[in-house]
Amino acid sequence: MDQFSVVKSEGIRIFLRALSQRAGDWRILDHWEGDLTAIGVIWKDHPERLAYISSWEQSDDSYFVELEKNAEDDAYEVEARVERCDLDHALELVVEHLQMS
Structure with missing residues (x-):
């Protein structure tokens, strides 16, 4: 799926474009x-x-931003939640979380 053809708000499309510039292997x-x-x-x-x-x-x-991890029952459990952050902080949180092993 082309991440820029999604039907989402402008704020979400801005986030996705910025995420692509910072890190490329996300889906x-x-x-x-x-x-x-x-x-x-x-x-x-x-x-x-x-x-x-x-x-x-x-x-x-x-x-x-809510950061989740797959639990044993194939549901996701919340590891962290940030109620309000700017674009740069959101990107930092997301990239760090997704790249954890």
Whole structure:
């Protein structure tokens, strides 16, 4: 799937473009297709780690970030949650989380 053809809010598309510039081996795992302000991403080599990013009820330059890890029952459990952060901090959190082994 072309990550830039997703039907999402401008804030999410800005995040995806910036993520592509910072790190290239991520994939969309979107459990929230109907939510235009949220998306999930995984790292190609670590699909057990998920980052959920939302721009819902955020200012133009802020994001909600939830970092999750696959649990034994194939559900994801939350490892960290940041209610509001700027684009650079969101990218830092997501890339670090997804690249963990």
